Amino acid sequence: MTITDRSFQRLVRAAMTVGFALLLIAGLTMVHAVGDTARWTASVVHTYEVEQTIGRFSILAEQLETARRGFIINRNDASLQTYRRTMHDIPPTLDRIGALTIDNPSQQRRLVAVRREAEIHRASAHETIARMEDASPAMQAMADFGVDRSFVAMTDLRRLTQQMVDEEERLLVLRRAAQDRAGLSLYLILGVTGLLMIVVMGAALWVVRRYTTGLNASQDDLRMLNTGLEDAVAARTAELSRANDEIQRFAYIVSHDLRSPLVNVMGFTAELEATIAPLTTLIDRVDAEAPALMTAEAREAKADLPEAVGFIRSSTAKMDRLINAILRLSREGRRTLQPVAIDLAALTASIRDSFAHQLGATGAEIDVDGPFVPLVSDRLALEQILSNLIENAVKYLDPDRPGRIAVTARREGPRVVIDVIDNGRGIAPADHERIFDLFRRAGSQDQAGEGLGLAHVRALSYRLGGLITCVSRLGEGATFRLSLPPNLVDHAKEPSR
Amino acid sequence: MSENSVNIIMIEDDEGHARLIEKNIRRAGIANHIRHFVDGTTALDFLFNHADGPARNGPALILLDLNLPDMSGIDILGKIKADAKLKRTPVVVLTTTDDKLEIQRCYDIGANVYITKPVNYESFGKAIQQLGLFLSVMQVPEVGDDA
Numbered sequence: 001m002t003i004t005d006r007s008f009q010r011l012v013r014a015a016m017t018v019g020f021a022l023l024l025i026a027g028l029t030m031v032h033a034v035g036d037t038a039r040w041t042a043s044v045v046h047t048y049e050v051e052q053t054i055g056r057f058s059i060l061a062e063q064l065e066t067a068r069r070g071f072i073i074n075r076n077d078a079s080l081q082t083y084r085r086t087m088h089d090i091p092p093t094l095d096r097i098g099a100l101t102i103d104n105p106s107q108q109r110r111l112v113a114v115r116r117e118a119e120i121h122r123a124s125a126h127e128t129i130a131r132m133e134d135a136s137p138a139m140q141a142m143a144d145f146g147v148d149r150s151f152v153a154m155t156d157l158r159r160l161t162q163q164m165v166d167e168e169e170r171l172l173v174l175r176r177a178a179q180d181r182a183g184l185s186l187y188l189i190l191g192v193t194g195l196l197m198i199v200v201m202g203a204a205l206w207v208v209r210r211y212t213t214g215l216n217a218s219q220d221d222l223r224m225l226n227t228g229l230e231d232a233v234a235a236r237t238a239e240l241s242r243a244n245d246e247i248q249r250f251a252y253i254v255s256h257d258l259r260s261p262l263v264n265v266m267g268f269t270a271e272l273e274a275t276i277a278p279l280t281t282l283i284d285r286v287d288a289e290a291p292a293l294m295t296a297e298a299r300e301a302k303a304d305l306p307e308a309v310g311f312i313r314s315s316t317a318k319m320d321r322l323i324n325a326i327l328r329l330s331r332e333g334r335r336t337l338q339p340v341a342i343d344l345a346a347l348t349a350s351i352r353d354s355f356a357h358q359l360g361a362t363g364a365e366i367d368v369d370g371p372f373v374p375l376v377s378d379r380l381a382l383e384q385i386l387s388n389l390i391e392n393a394v395k396y397l398d399p400d401r402p403g404r405i406a407v408t409a410r411r412e413g414p415r416v417v418i419d420v421i422d423n424g425r426g427i428a429p430a431d432h433e434r435i436f437d438l439f440r441r442a443g444s445q446d447q448a449g450e451g452l453g454l455a456h457v458r459a460l461s462y463r464l465g466g467l468i469t470c471v472s473r474l475g476e477g478a479t480f481r482l483s484l485p486p487n488l489v490d491h492a493k494e495p496s497r
Numbered sequence: 498m499s500e501n502s503v504n505i506i507m508i509e510d511d512e513g514h515a516r517l518i519e520k521n522i523r524r525a526g527i528a529n530h531i532r533h534f535v536d537g538t539t540a541l542d543f544l545f546n547h548a549d550g551p552a553r554n555g556p557a558l559i560l561l562d563l564n565l566p567d568m569s570g571i572d573i574l575g576k577i578k579a580d581a582k583l584k585r586t587p588v589v590v591l592t593t594t595d596d597k598l599e600i601q602r603c604y605d606i607g608a609n610v611y612i613t614k615p616v617n618y619e620s621f622g623k624a625i626q627q628l629g630l631f632l633s634v635m636q637v638p639e640v641g642d643d644a
Contacts (some may be wrong), residue, residue, distance in 0.1 A: 260514070
């Protein structure tokens with residue numbers, strides 16, 4: 001991941017956080033605005049109720065006046081009933097107005113006046129009715145007496161209630177305006193919130209899309225890289241296998257062509273050796289019978305000849321061993337492989353058992369640790385590889401510490417990896433490549449060997465489509481890692497790339 | 498007819514080997530005439546066309562090395578065994594190769610004996626002497642055929 005990617009990520013995170021914070025604020029504001037609108041609506045409704053109650057009071061006052069006058073004229077029961085009802089209803093209505101306008105001092109002031117006038121009005125009505133019900137005509141005649149008072153009170157009442165209604169109308173206008181404003185701002189907030197939501201959602205979607213695309217792309221890249229890696233491994237193995245084949249052919253030809261002159265060297269050395277006896281006899285005879293003919297060189301030659309022949313013989317014998325080793329190697333390289341399912345645990349255990357007597361002497365141990373990986377390969381080749389590696393591990397243990405050798409196996413990607421790990425004397429890093437070369441050995445030469453084992457192991461590994469590497473430091477033990485294709489049949493089928 | 502009637506034709510590019518083979522043959526007490534060829538072309542020419550060659554005149558034994566400079570001994574063996582007149586001529590393959598497949602191939606084509614040249618000279622001498630025994634056995638019916 002690049003630096004720009006990382007700073008971009010930080011930016012996206014910040015932007016998203018801000019977006020969601022704004023959305024939260026918008027939500028809270030909306031709740032507040034809705035509450036506001038509801039409050040203003042409630043207050044408008046309240047104003048209407050106040051107006052309505054004032055209106056009812058006005059009607060009651062007018063009805064009382066009408067009932068009073070009707071009773072004076074007709075003395076009928078209907079008027080009397082109306083009188084009684086209105087007389088009874090007026091105080092609670094006024095109380096109701098008082099309760100409703102308790103928060104408005106100016107209305108309360110007016111209400112005090114209204115109450116006063118209403119009392120006058122009621123008292124005058126009461127007086128009129130009482131007089132009219134009196135038996136004496138004088139009293140009845142005086143029924144109109146209260147009219148004047150009542151008239152004034154009525155006029156005041158009308159004026160006062162109108163004032164109160166006006167006040168409520170004024171409030172209504174204000175409250176309606178506020179209600180409209182609150183509604184408008186609610187719409188505005190709603191709109192802004194909606195817009196914000198669209199923006200944040202859009203941004204979130206874009207980010208998700210971008211990441212998904214990025215993720216897909218990197219997955220594709222990874223897949224390609226993996227395939228590329230596998231291809232590279234396959235190509236490298238094929239290359240090594242080809243090179244190995246070439247070396248095998250080369251070794252075969254060389255060992256044959258070297259053998260031919262060697263036959264001569266050995267043969268004529270033998271012929272030469274055969275001449276030593278008659279020549280020695282001759283020199284001895286000359287020495288005895290005619291010492292005058294004898295020279296110092298001839299005597300020297302008599303001593304040098306067997307020595308020279310001896311050196312030639314021992315050298316050719318060694319050369320023959322080496323050539324045979326190469327030949328064996330090349331022959332192994334041309335053996336037809338037979339892929340079979342291999343039980344690694346059993347194979348390793350049987351190799352371990354074959355070293356039992358050597359291990360018993362040194363007190364070393366071999367752990368076979370979970371090599372239960374399914375593997376199809378050539379049994380003989382694998383056995384030779386492992387037994388060479390284990391033999392080396394046993395051979396080069398450090399005498400100063402108890403020997404521990406472990407064999408492990410596991411699946412690693414498309415390969416099976418087998419490790420042979422020891423805690424022996426180790427190999428200097430400079431020698432890691434060299435030890436796999438033919439006739440080359442590393443470290444102190446205190447063990448018998450021709451330098452063939454690891455060359456053989458490497459040749460066999462290549463043949464099995466595998467690789468062999470060494471990880472070690474001098475004095476710290478060594479790990480030989482064999483990586484093989486899990487199925488030699490599939491591996492052989494694959495076209496060499 | 499004398500014992501010498503069987504010619505030994507040795508096709509061997511290595512002079513040293515030829516000399517050693519000859520020495521050991523003689524040591525084995527075999528006095529037959531030995532004709533030595535160092536390459537395949539002249540050897541084939543002799544075998545098929547020469548007046549003294551086995552194709553025109555008399556029995557012979559061929560000692561054949563497989564590694565020749567101009568052609569493979571296997572090819573020469575194939576030509577001999579494919580020829581109507583030459584195919585009964587015994588061929589002893591005497592070479593450095595001890596590869597099983599190679600030996601099988603030679604016998605499949607019709608080699609009569611296959612001897613590996615051992616680097617160990619004592620075994621080499623023994624092998625040649627055994628060849629001498631073989632020669633002394635095989636020349637009898639050849640003589641009988643001619644008579």
